[in-house]
Amino acid sequence: MKILMLSDVYVPRVNEVSTSIRTFCRELVGAGxxxxxxxPDYGGSVGADEFEVIRLGSRRIAFDPEDRLIKAGAVRALLPRLAECH
Incomplete structure:
Protein backbone atom coordinates (compact mmCIF):
# COMPACT_ATOMS: atom_id res chain seq x y z
CA MET A 1 0.00 0.00 0.00
CA LYS A 2 1.20 3.54 -0.71
CA ILE A 3 0.97 5.76 2.36
CA LEU A 4 1.41 9.54 2.52
CA MET A 5 2.18 11.24 5.83
CA LEU A 6 1.86 15.04 6.00
CA SER A 7 3.35 16.82 8.99
CA ASP A 8 4.18 20.33 10.07
CA VAL A 9 7.11 18.98 12.10
CA TYR A 10 9.71 16.30 11.39
CA VAL A 11 13.38 15.62 12.06
CA PRO A 12 15.77 17.34 12.68
CA ARG A 13 13.24 18.78 15.13
CA VAL A 14 13.15 16.27 17.95
CA ASN A 15 9.87 15.96 19.82
CA GLU A 16 7.08 13.43 20.34
CA VAL A 17 5.48 14.12 16.96
CA SER A 18 8.61 13.75 14.82
CA THR A 19 9.75 10.69 16.75
CA SER A 20 6.34 9.02 16.43
CA ILE A 21 6.09 9.73 12.71
CA ARG A 22 9.58 8.36 12.01
CA THR A 23 8.97 5.23 14.11
CA PHE A 24 5.55 4.62 12.56
CA CYS A 25 6.92 5.05 9.02
CA ARG A 26 9.80 2.66 9.67
CA GLU A 27 7.34 0.04 10.91
CA LEU A 28 5.14 0.53 7.84
CA VAL A 29 8.14 0.11 5.52
CA GLY A 30 9.13 -3.00 7.46
CA ALA A 31 5.64 -4.37 6.82
CA GLY A 32 6.11 -3.86 3.07
CA PRO A 40 9.00 21.43 6.24
CA ASP A 41 12.53 22.11 5.07
CA TYR A 42 14.58 23.22 8.05
CA GLY A 43 17.75 23.78 6.02
CA GLY A 44 20.96 21.83 6.45
CA SER A 45 21.42 18.12 6.02
CA VAL A 46 19.36 15.46 7.74
CA GLY A 47 20.15 11.76 8.08
CA ALA A 48 18.62 9.39 5.55
CA ASP A 49 15.43 7.47 6.20
CA GLU A 50 14.24 4.15 4.73
CA PHE A 51 11.41 6.01 3.01
CA GLU A 52 11.02 9.10 0.85
CA VAL A 53 10.92 12.46 2.62
CA ILE A 54 9.81 15.44 0.57
CA ARG A 55 10.91 18.74 2.09
CA LEU A 56 8.87 21.81 1.23
CA GLY A 57 9.93 25.42 1.48
CA SER A 58 9.08 26.85 4.86
CA ARG A 59 9.46 30.00 6.89
CA ARG A 60 10.08 30.71 10.54
CA ILE A 61 7.20 31.51 12.84
CA ALA A 62 7.51 34.66 14.94
CA PHE A 63 8.20 33.93 18.61
CA ASP A 64 8.72 30.21 17.88
CA PRO A 65 12.19 29.71 16.38
CA GLU A 66 11.96 25.90 16.33
CA ASP A 67 8.78 25.50 14.30
CA ARG A 68 8.30 26.17 10.60
CA LEU A 69 5.29 27.00 8.48
CA ILE A 70 5.19 25.31 5.06
CA LYS A 71 4.65 27.81 2.26
CA ALA A 72 1.24 27.37 0.59
CA GLY A 73 2.76 27.68 -2.88
CA ALA A 74 5.07 24.74 -2.16
CA VAL A 75 2.09 22.55 -1.31
CA ARG A 76 0.17 23.61 -4.43
CA ALA A 77 3.19 22.85 -6.61
CA LEU A 78 3.46 19.37 -5.11
CA LEU A 79 -0.20 18.35 -5.55
CA PRO A 80 0.09 17.01 -9.14
CA ARG A 81 3.01 14.78 -8.12
CA LEU A 82 1.12 13.42 -5.12
CA ALA A 83 -1.99 12.74 -7.17
CA GLU A 84 0.08 10.64 -9.60
CA CYS A 85 1.91 8.52 -7.05
CA HIS A 86 -0.68 8.20 -4.26
Missing part, protein backbone atom coordinates in the same frame (compact mmCIF):
# COMPACT_ATOMS: atom_id res chain seq x y z
CA UNK A 33 4.37 -0.53 2.52
CA UNK A 34 5.69 2.35 0.41
CA UNK A 35 5.79 5.48 2.59
CA UNK A 36 6.31 9.14 1.71
CA UNK A 37 6.56 11.92 4.30
CA UNK A 38 5.94 15.56 3.39
CA UNK A 39 7.44 17.97 5.92
Missing amino acids: HEVTVVA
